[in-house]
Amino acid sequence: MSARAISAVKGMNDLLPEEVERWRVLEETIRETTRLHGYREIRTPLVEPTPLFVRSVGEGTDIVDKEMYSFVFHDEPLTLRPEGTASVVRAYVEHALHTKEPVSRFLYVGPMFRGERPARGRYRQFHQAGCEVFGDPGPVVDAEMIDMLVGLMAKLEVGEVEVLLNSLGGAGTKARYRERLLAHLEPMKESLSQDSQRRLETNPLRILDSKHPQDQEAIAGAPSILESIDDEDRAHFDRLRALLDALGTPYRVEPRLVRGLDYYSRTLFEIRGKSPELGAQNALGGGGRYDALVEDLGGPKVSGIGFGLGLERLLLASKAKPGLRVRSVLIAPMGARAQTEALVIARELRALGIVAHVEGRGGSLKSMLRRTASVDAGVALVLGDGELDRGVVQLKELDAHVQRDVARAELAAEVTRFFGRGTTP
RNA sequence: GUGGCCGUAGAUCAGCUGGUAGAUCACCGGAUUGUGGCUCCGGUUGUCGCGGGUUCGAAUCCCGUCGGUCACCCCA
Structure with a gap:
C-alpha cells in the first residue's frame, strides 16, 4: 500500500x-x-x-x-x-x-x-x-x-x-427556416448571449433552445419552425x-x-x-x-x-429492483484432504446449476461458516477427516438450523432436492 | 468550459475558535479445543485528496492542484 x-x-x-x-x-x-x-x-x-x-x-x-x-x-x-x-x-x-x-x-x-x-x-x-x-x-x-x-x-x-x-x-424546409430565423435574429444580435451570438454563425437553430435569460425575448418572437x-x-x-x-x-x-x-x-x-x-x-x-x-x-x-x-x-x-440473489452452497473443508474433496463436490454441484463456494482459505470452521451470510448460502457442507473416513458429508440447512450426515454418493441429489423444494426466503 | 460547495479509516461521518485523530458499519479474532446469521468482548484500519505557504506547532488558516458535487452550459 x-x-x-x-x-x-x-x-x-x-x-x-x-x-x-x-x-x-x-x-x-x-x-x-x-x-x-x-x-x-x-x-x-x-x-x-x-x-x-x-x-x-x-x-x-x-x-x-x-x-x-x-x-x-x-x-x-x-x-x-x-x-x-x-x-x-x-x-x-x-x-x-x-x-x-x-x-x-x-x-x-x-x-x-x-x-x-x-x-x-x-x-x-x-x-x-x-x-x-x-x-x-x-x-x-x-x-x-x-x-x-x-x-x-x-x-x-x-x-x-x-x-x-x-x-x-x-432538408429543404430546414434551410428555408434557417434563413427566416436568421432574418429575425440578426437585427437583435447585440442583445443575444455570447453563446448565441456565436451560434448565429455556426448553428442558428440551437439558439431556439437556449436557456439564457438574455435570449428569451428573441426566442419568444422567433418564427415557429412548425409554421415553416x-x-x-x-x-x-x-x-x-x-x-x-x-x-x-x-x-x-x-x-x-x-x-x-x-x-x-x-x-x-x-x-x-x-x-x-x-x-x-x-x-x-x-x-x-x-x-x-x-x-x-x-x-x-x-x-x-x-x-x-x-x-x-x-x-x-428507475425504481425497478434487481431480482433476488440466487442462493448458494458454501463448502467448508477442514484440512488438506477435505479441500481436495470440496473442489470435487463443488464441481458436481455446479454441473447441476447450483452456485457453490469453496472456503479454501483455511482457518477455523467458525470463520469459514461465518461467510454463509455474505454469499447468501442456503446450505453449508462441512467435511473433515471424520466425514471423509465415514464416506459422508455434513449438510447444514442454514435457515432451519438443522444438520445431518449425507452419504457422499447421495450428496448431489440431496442438495438438489433441498433447493428444488424452494428455499427462497 | 464558468461559478458555488465539499474532500478525515473499505463505507457513512464527527473532530468548536490551530497542539500530529475518533464513532458507527464493514472486516478479523474470541466467548471450553470442528459449527454461521443475533448477542457480548477484543482487535486492525488512516502519508486527515495532493503540493506549497503561514506558524514553535495545521486535519483545522492561506494559495495552488486534483477529484467529487450542485447550478450554468450541454445533452444521454
Whole structure:
C-alpha cells in the first residue's frame, strides 16, 4: 500500500458488482422490449474515423466542436464514438444491408464518450442503448417507436415522463427556416448571449433552445419552425400525432425542441424524466428521423429514424429492483484432504446449476461458516477427516438450523432436492 | 468550459475558535479445543485528496492542484 495508487480517468467510472446487477436488469428489459418490436442487436467498434462524426453529427455542434475524444494513430484521425447512430449507419452502408432486406431494425448498447464536465447523470464515458430503423419513412414507425419508449419507461419504473415532439421538416424546409430565423435574429444580435451570438454563425437553430435569460425575448418572437414546414412535412407530422393520440401515448408539441445533432429531419423527440434523482440532467433519451443521413454518408437513399437512451440516467430514475440473489452452497473443508474433496463436490454441484463456494482459505470452521451470510448460502457442507473416513458429508440447512450426515454418493441429489423444494426466503 | 460547495479509516461521518485523530458499519479474532446469521468482548484500519505557504506547532488558516458535487452550459 505504499506505492501511489492510480485512479480512474475523470468522468469514467467503475461499475462494482452490486451496481452491475441493476445494469443487467436494465439491459435485459431493454433487450426484451426491443426484441418484441423486431430489433436485432448490432455491435460496432468504439473507435471510428473522426470524419464519420464530423460529417454526421455536424460541424458547429457542441459534440464535434469541443467534446470528442479524438486522436491520431499512425496518421489516421480517430475518435471514441460520442453517439451511436453514426456508427450504425456506417455499418449499414458498409455491409450494403439495404440489399438484404427492405427494412432493418437495430439495437445497440454500449459506452459513448464525450468530454464534458461530469455532473450527476452526466459522465465522460456513459452508456447508451439505442434503436435505429432504416428503410421506413414513417410516420407509422415514428409512432411505434415513441410508443415503445413510453412503454419501456413504464416497465423500468422511472416515474412520470414527458415526451416532447417537434418536426424540423425535410432538408429543404430546414434551410428555408434557417434563413427566416436568421432574418429575425440578426437585427437583435447585440442583445443575444455570447453563446448565441456565436451560434448565429455556426448553428442558428440551437439558439431556439437556449436557456439564457438574455435570449428569451428573441426566442419568444422567433418564427415557429412548425409554421415553416411544407405540406408533406406537415402531413407526416399530423399523421404521427393522430397515431399517438389514437394509441393514447401522451406527448407535448414543443416547436422549440431542436437537439444537438445536425442530421435530424422531420420527426424529433425527447423524453424527459421528472424524478428528482436526475438533477439537472433530465433527458432520459431522445431521437428523431434522419432521412438524408444514410445518403450523406455515402449510402443509398434510405430513410432512417432512431433514438438513444442514457443508461446511467435511467438507472438514477428507475425504481425497478434487481431480482433476488440466487442462493448458494458454501463448502467448508477442514484440512488438506477435505479441500481436495470440496473442489470435487463443488464441481458436481455446479454441473447441476447450483452456485457453490469453496472456503479454501483455511482457518477455523467458525470463520469459514461465518461467510454463509455474505454469499447468501442456503446450505453449508462441512467435511473433515471424520466425514471423509465415514464416506459422508455434513449438510447444514442454514435457515432451519438443522444438520445431518449425507452419504457422499447421495450428496448431489440431496442438495438438489433441498433447493428444488424452494428455499427462497 | 464558468461559478458555488465539499474532500478525515473499505463505507457513512464527527473532530468548536490551530497542539500530529475518533464513532458507527464493514472486516478479523474470541466467548471450553470442528459449527454461521443475533448477542457480548477484543482487535486492525488512516502519508486527515495532493503540493506549497503561514506558524514553535495545521486535519483545522492561506494559495495552488486534483477529484467529487450542485447550478450554468450541454445533452444521454
